[in-house]
Amino acid sequence: MKNKAKNVAFLGLCTALALILAYVELLLQPLFPTIPGIKMGLPNIIIIFLLYKRGAVPAIWVSFLRMVLVSILFGNVMAFSYSLAGGFLSMLVMIVLKRLNLMSEVGVSVAGGVCHNIGQILMAMLLLETVELGYYMVILTVTGTIAGVLVGLCGSMLIKHTKKSSKYC
Amino acid sequence: MGDNKKNNRNKIRNDIIFVAVLLFAAVVGILYLFVFRESGNTVKVTRGGELYGIYSLSEDITEDIHTVNGGLNRLVIKDGKAFVDSASCPDGICVAHPPVFRNGESIVCLPNKVVVTVISENDGDSPDIIA
Structure with missing residues (x-):
């Protein structure tokens, strides 16, 4: 019973962290004015951390809750459908790649970041009924890869350092 | 322990290959789509x-x-x-x-x-x- 409460509190904290990282990301957006739709994917640090520490199910939940809350707070219904598609594909690929155990957290994070872009663009293509958006994919692959490396490094550091103080996770 | 270390090194090698392949594909895509593309009218x-x-x-x-x-x-x-x-x-x-x-x-x-x-x-x- 006590463990369950602890678990709920911990996941709640993670959701809050992911949310604040999404907000920070939003604040940093004006740094890249020339590339539309580019994001660093900072909340993915938390998702990667959870995926390795707690397994797939908590990671999926926190990821989903984060997207719902971000859409309610800063976005709209359209943005929600994009991020849902991106988040779903990214989550799926990250879980599979983690199972395959071929790459470290960094590689998994890169694949997750790039797949997030792919999911969003596919959804936008579907909603707009246009293929022109495929164009953005090449640019977003470059930025998504770089961001994915940074996010993955942060995530793996977080995983390493929490091993020492494993009282809470 | 030694095995684990070797495993980690392999993983990092795979990471680097994966990132390099992605970036290479993207650069080829950018060159093809943006640089070598003719002007439209x-x-x-x-x-x-x-x-x-x-x-x-x-x-x-x-x-x-x-x-x-x-x-x-x-x-x-x-x-x-x-x-x-x-x-x-x-x-x-x-x-x-x-x-x-x-x-x-x-x-x-x-x-x-x-x-x-x-x-x-x-x-x-x-x-x-x-x-």
Whole structure:
């Protein structure tokens, strides 16, 4: 019973962290004015951390809750459908790649970041009924890869350092 | 322990290969799509997935595109380049987008569902974009 409460509190904290990282990301957006739709994917640090520490199910939940809350707070219904598609594909690929155990957290994070872009663009293509958006994919692959490396490094550091103080996770 | 270390090194090697392959593919894509692409001569505008209008890049015009949701995107063609001058959408991504003039380049306004694409009149109205 006590463990369950602890678990709920911990996941709640993670959701809050992911949310604040999404907000920070939003604040940093004006740094890249020339590339539309580019994001660093900072909340993915938390998702990667959870995926390795707690397994797939908590990671999926926190990821989903984060997207719902971000859409309610800063976005709209359209943005929600994009991020849902991106988040779903990214989550799926990250879980599979983690199972395959071929790459470290960094590689998994890169694949997750790039797949997030792919999911969003596919959804936008579907909603707009246009293929022109495929164009953005090449640019977003470059930025998504770089961001994915940074996010993955942060995530793996977080995983390493929490091993020492494993009282809470 | 030694085995574990070797395993980790393999993983990091795989990471690097994966990142390198992704970046290489993207660079090839960028070169193909943006650098080696010829200039187009026509701009095609679609609204909500349907054709809205076709404009020549050689003529300087300012066109107000009234969107399906009551918004507005002002398309400007100047010096053979097309760009969105002002828009009612909240994010302003289309306005921030640099001017387009190469064949297949496009400006997309997601909130207003407006897509501006450069095409070449001679080779049909639908260039092979995703190939």
